Amino acid sequence: MNGPPLFGRLPEQYFTRILGDVAAARDAPGPALIDLGRGNPDLPPPPHAIEALRAAALETNTVAVHGYPPFQGHAELRAALAERYRIDHGVELDPDREIAVVPGTKTGIMFATLAAAGPRDGVLLPDPGYPDYHSAVALAEARPMALPLDASAGHQPDLDAVPAAERERARLLVVNYPSNPCAVCAAPGTLEAAVAFAHAHGCVLLNDLAYGFLTYDGRRAASVLEVDGARKVAVELWSPSKIYGMAGWRVGFAVGAAEVVGRIRALVDHATAGVFTAVQRGLTAALHGDQADVAERRGIYLRRRDELVGALRAAGAEIDAPEGTFYAWWRPPAGLTPQRLIREHRVAVAPGEGFGSRGAGWVRLSFALADEDLAEGARRLAAAVASTI
Secondary structure, three states: OOOOOHHHHOOOOHHHHHHHHHHHHHOOOOOOOEEOOOOOOOOOOOHHHHHHHHHHHOOOOHHHHHOOOOOOOOHHHHHHHHHHHHHHHOOOOOOOOOEEEEOOHHHHHHHHHHHHOOOOOEEEEEEOOOOHHHHHHHHOOOEEEEEEOOHHHOOOOOHHHOOHHHHHHEEEEEEOOOOOOOOOOOOOOHHHHHHHHHHHHOOEEEEEEOOOOOEOOOOOOOOHHHOOOHHHHEEEEEOOOOOOOOHHHOOEEEEEOHHHHHHHHHHHHHHOOOOOHHHHHHHHHHHHOOOHHHHHHHHHHHHHHHHHHHHHHHOOOOOOOOOEOOEEEEOOOOOOOHHHHHHHHOEEOEEHHHHOHHHOOOEEEEOOOOHHHHHHHHHHHHHHHHOOO
16 A cells, blocks of 8 residues: 655655664674664753652643643743743743743654755755754655764854755755764854845744753853844744653743744644643743752763773774764764674664764764763774784
């Protein structure tokens, strides 16, 4: 039976595939497999957020809590996010026009792409970049166009190098800083150049700020909405998954240009039935609460980063210290492939080619796993590097 054309356009879901590879490798004989490939936060949400969720879930008022929530999210949640943006970025958001509550920012990527691009429109995607951007482009029947992020340029885009034909076709430009998988922050001028490009070519700019407060060594991840003129052309995705450890809660935000956010809100109305009220109350508590938990979480990831990078450098590997996220982007020595790491050293990594053609030869390493597992994974990687020297 032939399915609709959409299913011929959708790429293979990268993380589904590598999770399958890891599951198969776990059954092979040898020491327990250490999985450094998946970015699943291991640190729990703030206690006060869990308590707010729990208290709401225990309420017996079916309509108020357990019934259908407002499709656009509770006003209290949107106001809490607006307050966070005012405090953290100096950006004043209109909760009723410039904020859309989405059931996870992965869904937000899909909705933002559908809100900006249609059949045969061009979408400029970072390469290397998050694989599911391509899924969103396929859903929109649009055309992906690579925006190269080269190591020699600090994994920053050269928008002046985009060919003229692609500039004219582009209806959406996607950037992602701190970058998954490249683990760098936006360099001075990167976001400004992206806003200028969107104005000059009449396209929407999408900034995926999933790792916004996981930055290191005194760096700060700016909101694109801090840039002059961004409010007219830019939409930003804001996620609690990583900074609050809420990946499984499936809630997030699209904020920014009112016209585009309005289209996203319309898609929410048609495609979802909102987010469970108890989850919204838990996130509201996290947004309003003391942000010391975020700083503590960042400190733990920083310590783990230094342990992983230090072990590899001590073994003779060349690796840049991540500027943000909880990943390291690493080019292993020749011959030390992901397949060999699993087979001979019982360490799983995320192969770089899954993030785009310019990821070939690289791997993404996660340090979002228990300390003892990370220490053992770092030890095994160091031994693997030493075996090649």
